[in-house]
Amino acid sequence: MSMGNPIMSLLANNTLTGENFPKWKSNINIVLVSENNRFVLTEECPPVPPANATRAVRELYDRWIASNNKAKAYMLASMSDALRSKMEPKECAFEIMESLQEMFGQQSEQARHEATRKYTNARMFLGTHVRDHVMQMTNYFSEAEMHGAVIDEGTQVSIILNSLSSDFIPFTSNYIMNKLNYGMTQLLNELQTFEAILGLVKNKAEANIVNKPNSSKGLKRKMAKGGKSGGKFKKTKDGYGIRNFRKDAKMVLLSVDSSTE
DSSP states (O other), rough: OOOOSTTHHHTTOOOBBBBTHHHHHHHHHHHHHTTTTGGGGGOOOOOOOOTOOOOHHHHHHHHHHHHHHHHHHHHTTBHHHHHHHTTTOOHHHHHHHHHHHHHHHHHHHHHHHHHHHHHHHHHOOOOOOOHHHHHHHHHHHHHHHHHHOOHHHHHHHHHHHOOOOOGHHHHHHHHHHOOOOOOOOHHHHHHHHHHHTTHHHHHHHHHHHHHOOOTHHHHHHHHHHTTTOOOOOOEETEEEEEOOOOOHHHHHHHHHHHHHH
8 A cells, every 4th residue: 555645644644553543533534535435434245246247236346345445455554563463354344443433432432521621611811812722722623523523613613702811801792792603714813803903912922021910901001092093883794893893892891900900
């Protein structure tokens, strides 16, 4: 089996040892789908054609046998020697996959619970750039999905909004109030725009240097001056535009600060 193809290198670089079964299984599926051979994992082998079988019947059988042999070769070549010796006697690729699922499926279940707990408990710390936080959350989602979790994009957006720091209360309130519906890419872009408009990036850097817990007062004083981009909420077809609510964001942040002092 040649591993020169970038897709095939997935198998060469991720040999199955046991704990990495979910990732290995995903790689196997990618390779089999790319070569139109994955059907051997879901369809039983057709009966052996009789001597008087039609050409179409023989071709159907021959195709399954050829695809099964290729899938089996990929699977055996990309696992440890110990596992290969156990799986080699099996005739069908789906039998190999079922056996591996029985051996390592429970570990994958536990790993999925652990990965799910990571993103449900994650919170953005003050001083963290929003892009870094969103990318970390995306990694948590990918890890959970690798172990079998199904998380639609809308749910991912909701989880991220719930995990943001108090700096983003105006953003989250605006999103919910106007029933916005962002995809992950748009969410990240809008969050970064909000962060830049309110000067959160600069203020976070200054806060890290000064290391004062009440450094948010500097932001409050800066926003109280209005600035060049001050303005009111303005209704748009998408709700209240992110770029136009600096002034109302100031009011929300001032109320939050006063309630905590």
